[in-house]
Amino acid sequence: MQYLISVIDDEQTIVAGNDSAVQAEMSAVDAFNDRLKAQGHWVFAEGLAAPNTATVIDNRGGASVITDGPFLESKEFLGGLWIIEAPDLDMAIKLAAEGSRVCNRKVEVRPFHVSEK
Amino acid sequence: MQYLISVISDGTEVDSPEVGVAIDAFNDRLMAEGYWVFANGLAAPVAATVIDNRGEEVIFTDGPFLESKEHVAGIWIWEVPDLDVALKLATEASKACDRKIEVRPCHNHVSEE
Amino acid sequence: MTDVQEAITRAHHDEWARVVASLTRRFGDLDIAEEAAAEAFATAVERWPVDGVPPNPGAWLTTTANRKAIDRLRRENRRDDKHKEAGMLHIDDHPEPAGAIEDDRLRLIFTCCHPALAMESRVALTLRMVGGLTVPEIARAFLVQESAMGRRITRAKTKIKAARIPYRVPSTEDLPARVSGVLAVLYLIFNEGYLATGPGSDPIRPGLTAEAIRLTRLIRTLMPENGEATGLLALMLLTEARRPARISANGELITLEEQNRDIWDAALIAEGHQLVRERLATGVAPGRYQILAAINAVHTSARNFRDTDWWQVVALYDQLIHLDPSPIVALNRAIAVAELDGPQVALSIMDRLEGALVDYHAFHATRADLLRRLDHTDESRAAYDRAIELAGNTAETAYLTRRRDELG
Structure with a gap:
């Protein structure tokens, strides 16, 4: 079963980090990713560019409408994500808690639909 | 360059069987053209849990970190040369899955392999 | 019947x-x-x-x-x-490590009390699925609309399925944390029954305390070697034993000092004392619930308030603060110190807690009582006013109001 781990950012976590803190955080994240891979949990992981780089596209009516900015404006926003493979929520939570620690942010765990294949 | 494509839902949509067929066909094309990295639909926001392990003890909170009318119902990750290609594909994706789509670039410096 | x-x-x-x-x-x-x-x-x-x-x-x-x-x-x-x-629910039938308990009821309890569920959902789901209370009964006990309680339970079940909360007894490594999570749910159910909140509500809801005791007995049966499960059961029994003496005929809270000890439930006290002795005999360092049970055992052993072994009570609170350095524990310790070393000493401890407990009714109620005993009438009255403002339990409000009005 796959789970999406969303890394939750806010303006403060962005501003607070100085260079050496960011460096330490990144190497902790790298080490964590290596472990996810070694244990067979890793599917995908990536940091995201700031929300103001987002574009919304609505092509439901046939006439495509393009809007600048994220679909939700909020103080907290998605800063990056992991996609992991885990047998159940207990394992997903354990990995997410480690993820929260290494990247020093809150995270949200949400399951993908049970794969039908 | 990688992009996160979020499928946006307000929870009211009712899908016809054609939507599934259209998404499958679109995914096949993404794979054939080498853009496809990942795709999957998400369970409802009620299934989400927020975890904060920055302090001494890990704190769990039931539910998504943002409560809102619209939520992300599924995601794609695409590998494309630039935003123009991403937007073109996203326009097709919006049509195929009959939802609004958000396109956001990845940093591409975390965990390069 | x-x-x-x-x-x-x-x-x-x-x-x-x-x-x-x-x-x-x-x-x-x-x-x-x-x-x-x-x-x-x-x-x-x-x-x-x-x-x-x-x-x-x-x-x-x-x-x-x-x-x-x-x-x-x-x-x-x-x-x-x-x-x-x-x-389908995710039934994990991997062979459990040796020593793990095999009873489907435990799986059910751990699933209902999973930390990824909101506390209020854990409480409702446990009462419904493990306790067998109906949705209207649970809704009434928590003063929530039936439809809202139904949605809460449905939502929790949906999450269990969709997020794949496993139906199993947690691994040995996770077990201690998960058991304390289960005990926290049961203690919350008990306390809601014992000191119900909400204006116009019954001050005590015996249905909930009885249900909490029944479920805790079940946990103890299923995990007899778990000291905290035994401790929590003892704590509940020794608290429940005093229920008949706790509210006056006109709906006012009666403090420990003023309670008629003759109408305490002797059978529950005997059982609670037996459980506390059983834990002491193991020689294993006690957890939070076991210490709280021991404190209540001291109280229920005394013939009257003055005969209470306050030195023992303070010593137990010292032990508890070591495990749980929360200001509420410190407040309860200060109440015992007042009996051992006098209200002035207790008051100086209270001064240091004010920052953390400024919005907690029991802090102001305790302060009011200490100030009354020191004849600081005006300060005492102001503290009673604040306590009445913050108290949620009807019997408690009635008691505090009388005490304030008696200040003269």
């Missing part, structure tokens, strides 16, 4: 959780298990007065519930298999 009615009530107490737990294991679905169990009990209510109580009520109920569940699955067979697969 007739013999048959009594048999049905007893079967409901003894067998509900077992029936729901075994059906959940078999069919992988909490909804099906819950509904089929409810139908089986409804059938018992119909059949037993006519056919007589079966020789083995538990087996009868399980068989009947199984049949109801199979009937329902047959009716719904039109659903395509893919959906059914996706809706």
Whole structure:
């Protein structure tokens, strides 16, 4: 079963980090990713560019409408994500808690639909 | 360059069987053209849990970190040369899955392999 | 109550959780298990007065519930298999490490008390699935609309399925944290029954305290070696024992000092003391609930308030603060210090707690009492005013109001 781990950012976590803190955080994240891979949990992981780089596209009516900015404006926003493979929520939570620690942010765990294949 | 494509839902949509067929066909094309990295639909926001392990003890909170009318119902990750290609594909994706789509670039410096 | 009615009530107490737990294991679905169990009990209510109580009520109920569940699955067979697969609960039947407890009721309890569920959902789900209370009963106990309580429970069940909260006893490594999570849910149910909040509500809801005790007994039966489960049961029994003396005829809270100790429940006290002794005999360092139980054992051993072994009480609070350095524990310790070293000493401890407890009614109520004893009437009155403003329990408000008005 796959789970999406969303890394939750806010303006403060962005501003607070100085260079050496960011460096330490990144190497902790790298080490964590290596472990996810070694244990067979890793599917995908990536940091995201700031929300103001987002574009919304609505092509439901046939006439495509393009809007600048994220679909939700909020103080907290998605800063990056992991996609992991885990047998159940207990394992997903354990990995997410480690993820929260290494990247020093809150995270949200949400399951993908049970794969039908 | 990688992009996160979020499928946006307000929870009211009712899908016809054609939507599934259209998404499958679109995914096949993404794979054939080498853009496809990942795709999957998400369970409802009620299934989400927020975890904060920055302090001494890990704190769990039931539910998504943002409560809102619209939520992300599924995601794609695409590998494309630039935003123009991403937007073109996203326009097709919006049509195929009959939802609004958000396109956001990845940093591409975390965990390069 | 007739013999048959009594048999049905007893079967409901003894067998509900077992029936729901075994059906959940078999069919992988909490909804099906819950509904089929409810139908089986409804059938018992119909059949037993006519056919007589079966020789083995538990087996009868399980068989009947199984049949109801199979009937329902047959009716719904039109659903395509893919959906059914996706809706299944994740039953983890990996061989458990040696020493782990194998009882489906434990799986059910750990699933209902999973930390990824909101606390209020854990409480509601535990009372429904393990305790067998109906949704209207739970809604009434927590002063929530029935429809809202129904949604809360449905939402929790949806999350268990969709997020794949496993139906299993946690691994040995996770067990201690998860057990304390379960005990926290039971203690919350007990406290809500014992010191109910909300204006116009009954100050005590015995249904909830009895239910919490019953469920804690079950946990102790299932995990007899867990000291904290025993400690929590002892704590509940020794608290419950004082319930008859705790509220006056006109609905006012009676403090420990003023309670009529003759109407305390001697049987509950004897059982609670026995459990505390049992834990002491193990020589294992006690956890939070065991220390709280020991404190209550000291109180319930004294013939009257003045004879209480306050030195022992303060020593136990010192031990508790070591485990749980929260300001509320410090406040309770200060109350005991007032009896041992006088109100002035206690007051100076209280001054240091003010920042953390400024919005807590018990802080102001305690301060008011200490100031009263030191004849600082004006300050005492102001503290009572603040405590009354913050108190949520009707009996407590009545008591504080009388005390303030007696200041003269």
